[in-house]
Amino acid sequence: MELKQYWTIVKRRLLLIVLLVAVCCLTVGIYSSYFVKPQYEASAKLIVIQYKDSSSLLPSIDVGSINSTIGLIKTYKEIIRTPRIMKEVVEEYPNLQVTHGQLIRKVSVSSVNETQVMSISVKDESYENAANIANAVAVVFQKAVPELMKVDNVSILDTADPQEARGPVAPNPKMNVAVAFLLALMAGVGLAFLLDYLDDTIKSEEDIETLLGVPVLTSIPKFEKNDAKRDNPASLKPKVGRESHVSFDS
Numbered sequence: 001m002e003l004k005q006y007w008t009i010v011k012r013r014l015l016l017i018v019l020l021v022a023v024c025c026l027t028v029g030i031y032s033s034y035f036v037k038p039q040y041e042a043s044a045k046l047i048v049i050q051y052k053d054s055s056s057l058l059p060s061i062d063v064g065s066i067n068s069t070i071g072l073i074k075t076y077k078e079i080i081r082t083p084r085i086m087k088e089v090v091e092e093y094p095n096l097q098v099t100h101g102q103l104i105r106k107v108s109v110s111s112v113n114e115t116q117v118m119s120i121s122v123k124d125e126s127y128e129n130a131a132n133i134a135n136a137v138a139v140v141f142q143k144a145v146p147e148l149m150k151v152d153n154v155s156i157l158d159t160a161d162p163q164e165a166r167g168p169v170a171p172n173p174k175m176n177v178a179v180a181f182l183l184a185l186m187a188g189v190g191l192a193f194l195l196d197y198l199d200d201t202i203k204s205e206e207d208i209e210t211l212l213g214v215p216v217l218t219s220i221p222k223f224e225k226n227d228a229k230r231d232n233p234a235s236l237k238p239k240v241g242r243e244s245h246v247s248f249d250s
Contacts, residue, residue: 017188024184038168131160
Protein backbone atom coordinates (compact mmCIF):
# COMPACT_ATOMS: atom_id res chain seq x y z
CA MET A 1 0.00 0.00 0.00
CA GLU A 2 1.41 3.35 -1.06
CA LEU A 3 1.61 6.45 1.10
CA LYS A 4 -1.15 8.11 -0.94
CA GLN A 5 -3.49 5.23 -0.16
CA TYR A 6 -2.73 5.55 3.54
CA TRP A 7 -3.59 9.23 3.40
CA THR A 8 -6.82 8.45 1.49
CA ILE A 9 -7.91 6.09 4.27
CA VAL A 10 -7.11 8.65 6.97
CA LYS A 11 -8.87 11.44 5.07
CA ARG A 12 -11.93 9.28 4.62
CA ARG A 13 -12.20 8.79 8.40
CA LEU A 14 -10.83 12.20 9.36
CA LEU A 15 -14.00 13.31 11.12
CA LEU A 16 -14.00 10.17 13.26
CA ILE A 17 -10.35 10.72 14.25
CA VAL A 18 -10.92 14.38 15.11
CA LEU A 19 -13.99 13.60 17.22
CA LEU A 20 -12.18 10.81 19.08
CA VAL A 21 -9.18 13.03 19.84
CA ALA A 22 -11.37 15.95 20.93
CA VAL A 23 -13.54 13.83 23.24
CA CYS A 24 -10.53 12.12 24.86
CA CYS A 25 -8.60 15.35 25.41
CA LEU A 26 -11.64 17.15 26.79
CA THR A 27 -12.51 14.27 29.12
CA VAL A 28 -8.96 13.90 30.45
CA GLY A 29 -8.57 17.66 30.87
CA ILE A 30 -11.80 18.04 32.85
CA TYR A 31 -11.11 14.97 34.96
CA SER A 32 -7.55 16.06 35.78
CA SER A 33 -8.56 19.61 36.63
CA TYR A 34 -11.74 19.10 38.64
CA PHE A 35 -12.00 15.50 39.85
CA VAL A 36 -8.46 14.47 40.85
CA LYS A 37 -7.28 15.74 44.22
CA PRO A 38 -3.89 17.50 44.13
CA GLN A 39 -0.96 15.58 45.55
CA TYR A 40 1.95 17.26 47.33
CA GLU A 41 5.38 15.76 47.92
CA ALA A 42 7.82 16.40 50.76
CA SER A 43 11.23 14.80 51.38
CA ALA A 44 13.62 14.27 54.28
CA LYS A 45 17.20 13.19 53.64
CA LEU A 46 19.37 10.80 55.62
CA ILE A 47 23.10 10.17 55.29
CA VAL A 48 24.57 6.75 55.94
CA ILE A 49 28.19 6.56 57.09
CA GLN A 50 30.29 3.62 58.15
CA TYR A 51 30.79 4.96 61.68
CA LYS A 52 28.77 7.75 63.21
CA ASP A 53 31.52 8.64 65.73
CA SER A 54 33.64 11.41 64.22
CA SER A 55 36.88 10.05 65.69
CA SER A 56 36.52 6.84 63.71
CA LEU A 57 35.12 8.50 60.59
CA LEU A 58 38.36 9.73 59.02
CA PRO A 59 40.22 6.41 58.79
CA SER A 60 37.09 4.77 57.37
CA ILE A 61 36.80 7.03 54.35
CA ASP A 62 38.00 4.93 51.44
CA VAL A 63 36.50 3.58 48.25
CA GLY A 64 35.80 0.17 49.74
CA SER A 65 33.94 1.53 52.75
CA ILE A 66 31.88 3.89 50.62
CA ASN A 67 30.91 1.06 48.27
CA SER A 68 29.91 -1.17 51.19
CA THR A 69 27.86 1.69 52.65
CA ILE A 70 26.08 2.22 49.33
CA GLY A 71 25.26 -1.48 49.32
CA LEU A 72 23.94 -1.17 52.88
CA ILE A 73 21.59 1.58 51.74
CA LYS A 74 19.70 -0.98 49.63
CA THR A 75 18.95 -2.87 52.82
CA TYR A 76 17.89 0.29 54.62
CA LYS A 77 15.53 1.22 51.78
CA GLU A 78 13.65 -2.03 52.31
CA ILE A 79 13.65 -1.77 56.11
CA ILE A 80 12.12 1.72 56.15
CA ARG A 81 8.94 0.58 54.37
CA THR A 82 8.36 -2.47 56.56
CA PRO A 83 5.30 -2.65 58.86
CA ARG A 84 7.61 -2.68 61.91
CA ILE A 85 9.01 0.79 61.22
CA MET A 86 5.65 2.17 60.11
CA LYS A 87 3.89 0.87 63.21
CA GLU A 88 6.46 2.63 65.37
CA VAL A 89 5.80 5.86 63.46
CA VAL A 90 2.06 5.50 64.08
CA GLU A 91 2.64 4.83 67.80
CA GLU A 92 5.06 7.71 68.34
CA TYR A 93 3.18 10.23 66.18
CA PRO A 94 -0.58 9.62 66.67
CA ASN A 95 -1.27 13.17 65.49
CA LEU A 96 -0.52 12.05 61.92
CA GLN A 97 -3.81 10.11 61.98
CA VAL A 98 -2.73 7.44 59.52
CA THR A 99 -2.40 3.68 59.67
CA HIS A 100 0.81 1.82 58.99
CA GLY A 101 -0.69 0.49 55.75
CA GLN A 102 -1.42 4.02 54.54
CA LEU A 103 2.14 5.04 55.44
CA ILE A 104 3.60 2.23 53.38
CA ARG A 105 1.60 3.43 50.35
CA LYS A 106 2.56 7.08 50.88
CA VAL A 107 6.28 6.62 51.54
CA SER A 108 8.95 5.95 48.93
CA VAL A 109 12.69 5.69 49.53
CA SER A 110 15.46 6.33 47.05
CA SER A 111 19.19 6.84 47.06
CA VAL A 112 20.51 10.08 45.58
CA ASN A 113 22.60 9.25 42.51
CA GLU A 114 24.21 6.18 44.08
CA THR A 115 25.60 8.22 46.99
CA GLN A 116 25.43 7.70 50.74
CA VAL A 117 22.36 9.95 50.91
CA MET A 118 18.86 8.49 51.15
CA SER A 119 15.71 10.45 50.42
CA ILE A 120 12.43 9.62 52.17
CA SER A 121 9.62 11.05 50.03
CA VAL A 122 5.97 11.25 51.01
CA LYS A 123 2.95 12.15 48.87
CA ASP A 124 -0.20 13.46 50.49
CA GLU A 125 -3.14 15.74 49.77
CA SER A 126 -1.55 18.31 52.13
CA TYR A 127 2.06 19.42 51.91
CA GLU A 128 2.15 20.02 55.68
CA ASN A 129 1.05 16.43 56.35
CA ALA A 130 3.54 15.10 53.83
CA ALA A 131 6.38 17.01 55.49
CA ASN A 132 5.40 15.86 58.98
CA ILE A 133 5.20 12.24 57.87
CA ALA A 134 8.58 12.38 56.11
CA ASN A 135 10.25 13.87 59.18
CA ALA A 136 8.59 11.36 61.51
CA VAL A 137 9.72 8.38 59.42
CA ALA A 138 13.27 9.74 59.30
CA VAL A 139 13.45 10.18 63.09
CA VAL A 140 11.95 6.76 63.87
CA PHE A 141 14.22 4.98 61.41
CA GLN A 142 17.32 6.73 62.78
CA LYS A 143 16.46 5.54 66.29
CA ALA A 144 15.66 1.98 65.09
CA VAL A 145 18.90 1.38 63.19
CA PRO A 146 21.16 0.73 66.25
CA GLU A 147 18.72 -1.89 67.51
CA LEU A 148 18.25 -3.57 64.15
CA MET A 149 21.75 -3.36 62.65
CA LYS A 150 23.87 -3.06 65.83
CA VAL A 151 25.53 0.04 64.40
CA ASP A 152 24.70 3.72 64.75
CA ASN A 153 25.52 5.03 61.29
CA VAL A 154 22.46 7.01 60.18
CA SER A 155 22.11 10.77 60.59
CA ILE A 156 19.38 13.14 59.48
CA LEU A 157 20.85 15.37 56.83
CA ASP A 158 17.83 17.53 56.03
CA THR A 159 14.20 17.70 57.12
CA ALA A 160 11.13 18.97 55.30
CA ASP A 161 9.65 22.31 56.32
CA PRO A 162 5.88 21.91 56.92
CA GLN A 163 5.35 25.67 56.58
CA GLU A 164 7.00 25.90 53.17
CA ALA A 165 4.71 26.78 50.26
CA ARG A 166 4.94 24.12 47.59
CA GLY A 167 2.82 23.49 44.52
CA PRO A 168 1.22 20.12 43.81
CA VAL A 169 3.26 17.50 41.95
CA ALA A 170 0.16 15.79 40.59
CA PRO A 171 -1.99 15.85 38.62
CA ASN A 172 -0.44 17.66 35.66
CA PRO A 173 -3.39 18.53 33.37
CA LYS A 174 -1.21 19.72 30.50
CA MET A 175 0.87 16.57 30.50
CA ASN A 176 -2.21 14.37 30.83
CA VAL A 177 -3.92 16.11 27.91
CA ALA A 178 -0.77 15.78 25.78
CA VAL A 179 -0.56 12.06 26.50
CA ALA A 180 -4.29 11.66 25.84
CA PHE A 181 -3.88 13.50 22.52
CA LEU A 182 -1.13 11.16 21.33
CA LEU A 183 -2.91 8.01 22.47
CA ALA A 184 -6.25 9.10 21.01
CA LEU A 185 -4.61 10.06 17.72
CA MET A 186 -2.94 6.66 17.43
CA ALA A 187 -6.17 4.91 18.41
CA GLY A 188 -8.16 6.96 15.89
CA VAL A 189 -5.78 6.22 13.03
CA GLY A 190 -5.73 2.54 13.98
CA LEU A 191 -9.53 2.47 14.10
CA ALA A 192 -9.69 4.13 10.69
CA PHE A 193 -7.49 1.45 9.15
CA LEU A 194 -9.47 -1.29 10.91
CA LEU A 195 -12.78 0.02 9.60
CA ASP A 196 -11.33 0.34 6.12
CA TYR A 197 -10.03 -3.22 6.28
CA LEU A 198 -13.43 -4.56 7.35
CA ASP A 199 -15.30 -2.50 4.74
CA ASP A 200 -15.40 -4.51 1.49
CA THR A 201 -17.87 -2.28 -0.39
CA ILE A 202 -16.90 -0.51 -3.62
CA LYS A 203 -17.14 3.26 -3.34
CA SER A 204 -15.07 4.67 -6.18
CA GLU A 205 -13.53 3.96 -9.56
CA GLU A 206 -10.19 3.41 -7.85
CA ASP A 207 -11.72 0.60 -5.79
CA ILE A 208 -12.85 -1.12 -9.00
CA GLU A 209 -9.41 -0.82 -10.58
CA THR A 210 -7.81 -2.18 -7.43
CA LEU A 211 -10.27 -5.06 -7.14
CA LEU A 212 -10.42 -6.15 -10.81
CA GLY A 213 -7.06 -4.95 -12.01
CA VAL A 214 -8.52 -3.35 -15.16
CA PRO A 215 -9.08 0.32 -15.99
CA VAL A 216 -12.55 1.86 -15.86
CA LEU A 217 -13.73 2.85 -19.38
CA THR A 218 -16.94 4.61 -18.46
CA SER A 219 -19.30 5.27 -15.58
CA ILE A 220 -23.00 5.94 -15.15
CA PRO A 221 -23.74 9.05 -13.11
CA LYS A 222 -26.27 8.83 -10.33
CA PHE A 223 -29.55 10.39 -11.47
CA GLU A 224 -31.77 11.85 -8.77
CA LYS A 225 -35.48 12.56 -9.12
CA ASN A 226 -34.90 16.23 -8.35
CA ASP A 227 -32.57 16.46 -11.33
CA ALA A 228 -35.48 15.60 -13.68
CA LYS A 229 -37.63 18.37 -12.23
CA ARG A 230 -34.97 20.93 -12.95
CA ASP A 231 -34.95 20.01 -16.69
CA ASN A 232 -37.29 21.85 -19.11
CA PRO A 233 -39.75 19.33 -20.60
CA ALA A 234 -40.26 21.57 -23.63
CA SER A 235 -36.72 20.94 -24.71
CA LEU A 236 -37.57 17.24 -25.09
CA LYS A 237 -40.44 17.85 -27.60
CA PRO A 238 -39.50 17.50 -31.33
CA LYS A 239 -40.30 20.57 -33.42
CA VAL A 240 -40.51 18.94 -36.87
CA GLY A 241 -40.76 15.52 -38.49
CA ARG A 242 -42.94 12.55 -37.86
CA GLU A 243 -42.35 12.86 -34.17
CA SER A 244 -43.75 16.39 -34.06
CA HIS A 245 -47.03 15.17 -32.52
CA VAL A 246 -45.32 13.13 -29.88
CA SER A 247 -44.60 14.65 -26.51
CA PHE A 248 -42.31 13.50 -23.74
CA ASP A 249 -43.47 13.89 -20.18
CA SER A 250 -41.10 13.74 -17.28
